[in-house]
Amino acid sequence: MPDFPFIFDTMGKLLAALPTTLELFILSISVGGVLACFITWARISPYKLLSLPARGYIFVFRGSPLLIQMFLVYYGLGQFAVVRHSIFWPVLREPFVCAVLGLALCTAGYTAEILRGGLIAVPAQQIEAARACGMSGLLLLRRVIAPIAIRQALPAYSTEIILMMKSTALASLVTVWEVTGVAQRIISQTYRAMDVFLCAAAIYLVLNFVLVKLTGGLEYYLTPHLRARPTSLSAGLRPLPPPAAGDASHG
Amino acid sequence: MDQIMLLGFGTKGWGGMLLLGMVMTFLVTFTALAIGAVLGALVAWARLSRSRLARFGGEAYTTVFRGVPELLVIYVVYFGGSTVVTSVGQLLGAEGFIGFPSFIAGALAVGVISGSYQAEVYRGAFQAVARGEIEAARSVGMPTLMRFRRIIAPQVMRFALPGLGNVWQLSLKDSALVSVTGLAELMRTSQVAAGSTRQYFLFYIAGGVLYLVMTSLSNQVFDRAEARVARSFRGGLGRG
Numbered sequence: 001m002p003d004f005p006f007i008f009d010t011m012g013k014l015l016a017a018l019p020t021t022l023e024l025f026i027l028s029i030s031v032g033g034v035l036a037c038f039i040t041w042a043r044i045s046p047y048k049l050l051s052l053p054a055r056g057y058i059f060v061f062r063g064s065p066l067l068i069q070m071f072l073v074y075y076g077l078g079q080f081a082v083v084r085h086s087i088f089w090p091v092l093r094e095p096f097v098c099a100v101l102g103l104a105l106c107t108a109g110y111t112a113e114i115l116r117g118g119l120i121a122v123p124a125q126q127i128e129a130a131r132a133c134g135m136s137g138l139l140l141l142r143r144v145i146a147p148i149a150i151r152q153a154l155p156a157y158s159t160e161i162i163l164m165m166k167s168t169a170l171a172s173l174v175t176v177w178e179v180t181g182v183a184q185r186i187i188s189q190t191y192r193a194m195d196v197f198l199c200a201a202a203i204y205l206v207l208n209f210v211l212v213k214l215t216g217g218l219e220y221y222l223t224p225h226l227r228a229r230p231t232s233l234s235a236g237l238r239p240l241p242p243p244a245a246g247d248a249s250h251g
Numbered sequence: 252m253d254q255i256m257l258l259g260f261g262t263k264g265w266g267g268m269l270l271l272g273m274v275m276t277f278l279v280t281f282t283a284l285a286i287g288a289v290l291g292a293l294v295a296w297a298r299l300s301r302s303r304l305a306r307f308g309g310e311a312y313t314t315v316f317r318g319v320p321e322l323l324v325i326y327v328v329y330f331g332g333s334t335v336v337t338s339v340g341q342l343l344g345a346e347g348f349i350g351f352p353s354f355i356a357g358a359l360a361v362g363v364i365s366g367s368y369q370a371e372v373y374r375g376a377f378q379a380v381a382r383g384e385i386e387a388a389r390s391v392g393m394p395t396l397m398r399f400r401r402i403i404a405p406q407v408m409r410f411a412l413p414g415l416g417n418v419w420q421l422s423l424k425d426s427a428l429v430s431v432t433g434l435a436e437l438m439r440t441s442q443v444a445a446g447s448t449r450q451y452f453l454f455y456i457a458g459g460v461l462y463l464v465m466t467s468l469s470n471q472v473f474d475r476a477e478a479r480v481a482r483s484f485r486g487g488l489g490r491g
Contacts, residue, residue, distance in 0.1 A: 059463070059467075060459070060463065063462065063463045063466040063467065064424075064459040064462040064463055064466070065423075065424040065425075065427035065428075065438065065462055066424070067427045067428060067430070067438060068427060068438060068441065068455055068458050068459045068462065069459070071442070071445075071451070071455050072451075072452065072455040072456065072459065075445065075451035075452075075455065076451045076452035076455050076456070077452075078451075079449070079450070079451050079452050080452070162318070166318070166319070166320040166321065167320070168320075169320030169321070169322040169323060170322060170428075172322070173322075173431065180320050180322050180323050180326075183323060183326065184322075184323075184326050187326055187327070187330045188330065191330060191333070191334050193326070193327045193330040193331035193334060194327065194331060196327075197323060197326075197327040197331075200319070200323055201315060201318075201319045201323065204318055204319050204320060204323075205314065205315065205318050205319070208318045
């Protein structure tokens, strides 16, 4: 017979730590995503001076454990007087900031490779066609390259963000009390490993389920050409949406 | 240079300890992969089975252990294992708390996780085996076990190799988390060295570099193995 009062109590304590987990997750994938764009840009550049450091970054951050990266940020940086006396110290002293930084640096390496995979999938003909129409630079990126690349990269990216959701657990090792950290504290106090594990596992599984549904929905939204054609006549006769005003010019 | 001395093999050097840590990391990962291979094969078999209950069980296993943080699994195996060991000890007349050996806890936890990934790898590899070959084996009268040993297993191992390489890399990095149980593998040794010399940056960089050495070496081993296995295939996509 499960001990319901204990389970309810545990669930309450774990859910109280859920906002921390979500903050870690959202901040780290946002920062990591921006960083990844720059790394991808450097990685595919024809200049060795840009592509080699990007290659090195990806090799280092994908090849070593996240825990060591996080400890390097949390313990390693504070060792230097230069860092301790810089204006960033009040921020870098915070375990939360270090955890986000460690997570973001790590996911940036993985995400950069995923984005590059997406870019490889953009057919050269489409870029040539867009250039022939006079598009270049950001317009080309926004209208042709990005939509195809993002669509291609999305399945791999959804795996990556689920891994990141799990990785937020490591923040507990630099004293940020998120769900796994709180679970560990309860387990070591009560030694009821299984009950606590089931509660925490349920929370993570729900989070991952939501992520899978969200990215699945986004994928559906981004791939209208792969959906089944409408079969009924009335659906086929719906008028086309009017073109947006801004799209006519090649701004 | 004091710092180089710290990484060296002298009386004050941590070089030997770090190398021992590397060996321990390798051993934990290897044991975990072996445990994961058994679990993974069983789960893959359950997921491919005709019984709905087995399929559900297999799916639940992969969903839970691929979706829950590795650290949480390590905690539950370590603390849960200690509880079990202590109560067994008390039955046998021992007194007080008995800790679960951290090597077994770590290898088991990482093994359970790697099993959930290996299950998917084996399932995919099994589905890549040509149906016709299995039917041909059946038509010449091979019994189930012989069919598995002669036709299915060799091909599944080949198709699974690239996926197993990925799982190995994952497990190698997961094994760093076993350091929370106090097992003196590479991560834990770097931590102890960093703490006792106060040279955090130096030792975490050194630990990171050693992990990179391990991941890139094992990458090469798997590349070689794939090339060797590819000899018996006709050229096709993704090989070369």
